[in-house]
Amino acid sequence: NNTLSNKGYVTDDVEMLENIDNKIYTYGSSKGPYVPVRVGKSGINKSDLRYVKTVGEFDVMCRYTETVMANIGTSISKGEFPIAPYQLNKAIPCSYCDYKSVCRFDNQRNRYHYLTKLSEDEALQRMKDELNGNTKDTTGGEV
Structure with missing residues (x-):
């Protein structure tokens, strides 16, 4: 099945x-x-x-996930919990969210966190870069 x-x-x-x-x-x-x-x-x-x-790729993905989770936990403990849903092309998670009435995100007042689609190799490279302290993307902007 x-x-x-x-x-x-x-x-x-x-x-x-x-x-x-x-x-x-x-x-x-x-x-x-x-x-x-x-x-x-x-x-x-x-x-x-x-x-x-590969085992190395799994290691990068796991360490990156741990870092992101730790950073989110630290932010939440400081009282920082911004309303910042993503938008990837025209897709937004708000369409499927059960907590819209609690969040009250309004695209007229709030801003989406705009994402660009990455290949798996690009995503893995960005994870490696961030783990190594390099947070610049290829266009010179912040990741």
């Missing part, structure tokens, strides 16, 4: 994937219930490589 299958990134460590699901080699052309990529005797199926990250 696809509705219960895992989604997201997995490691490129096939031995670890086999530890997650010891039947990983038996699914053939299907994905198993625990690992969202197909694995054969020659490794991870080439068409599934877009879901695969």
